[in-house]
Amino acid sequence: MTAGLPPDAIGGLHEKALAQLDPAHRDFFEGGAGRETALAENVRAFGRLALLPRVLRGAGPPDTTVELPGARAATPVLVAPTAFHRLAHPDGERATARAAAAAGTVLITAMAATTAVRDVVAAAREVRADASVWFQLYLQPRADVTDALVRRAEEAGCTALVVTADSPVFGRRARDDRNGFHDLPPGYAAENMRDLPGAAPGTTLDIAMSPALSWDDLRRLRERTALPVLVKGVLHPDDARIAIGEGVAGLIVSNHGGRQLDAAPATVEALPRIAEAVAGRVPVLLDGGVRSGADVVAALALGATAVGVGRPVLWGLAAEGEAGVARVLAELAEQTAHVLTLCGARDCADLDRGQVVVRGRWGVADR
């Protein structure tokens, strides 16, 4: 932090969260895979970008709403799926859901949530009757388990499914290994995993990851649900093309917040090529390293329809519960509207790739 300047709202909540969290839980939330290169690069890559504003466009105040599969959001900043919210705050996912609903944005609730999806959706709908919650899913090697989870998400009222595809195995996370943190402590459970086929009544099944999963499994899922299906964790343009051929409703460019393949690139660096391959056929979302309105606008200009934030939401939750998440989301939404205005944009789509330049590399030498 720069000496003499007060911390910004998100930075202040980050510091407060770090001071309050149990050290092993803090490391679980903060950490990444391997040498944490992808984790750091997600943030650094945004820092290397600058925005070229357009002037005198008569744009007026920007309309920040975005249309998404199964949702309309008041801001292009969504809540990315993260596990175990009750380790951050006793109110857990209910608090996150209420804050996301109040902000008019989409919560992608995790399969590894510590609150059952029906309770998460109910909490969001208490605040806003038309709140949108999407369900993040790891396709399970047992198809009957996947089917039961999908039925739960549908019955709860989720309006889309997000299949996380970047986890054929769990990433290697040195901090968790050092802390021996590999399971939820007693008293907490992955509530969505309770009473599934193959589990004894009342017990929870472990979330399985499998390198044997293929596009065939995704096709099978699509045949069994009417919900739109987005694929999360796409970084290769060829996978974006295949996904579209499979009929997905959207893509999320993500490296899992640097928690899976540490050699993965920063997500904002992967975005332009994905956007080019997709060519507007489905919405492209991005998560990883988004920490400011300028980051959001850079991603929108490079072809994203919206972005997700993971850790900043956990900082707000750990520091101040529902009010903290609300502060993080309000701050990012306000900053985004402000930067859009400064850039002369009418709305989130009124930006183009030429408005993003790489610091130190743009200018005379490029001509």
Ligand SMILES: Cc1cc2nc3c(=O)[nH]c(=O)nc-3n(C[C@H](O)[C@H](O)[C@H](O)COP(=O)(O)O)c2cc1C
């Ligand atoms: C503590 C933590 C838990 C996460 N759990 C999940 C998960 O269960 N499913 C999933 O698809 N992604 C998970 N993610 C990845 C996020 O959805 C998202 O890709 C990432 O956090 C975005 O990066 P950011 O934290 O820099 O915003 C998790 C991330 C964190 C930090």
Ligand SMILES: O=C(O)C(=O)c1ccccc1
């Ligand atoms: O930690 C994660 O990134 C994650 O995706 C996860 C998945 C299953 C259980 C716990 C965490």
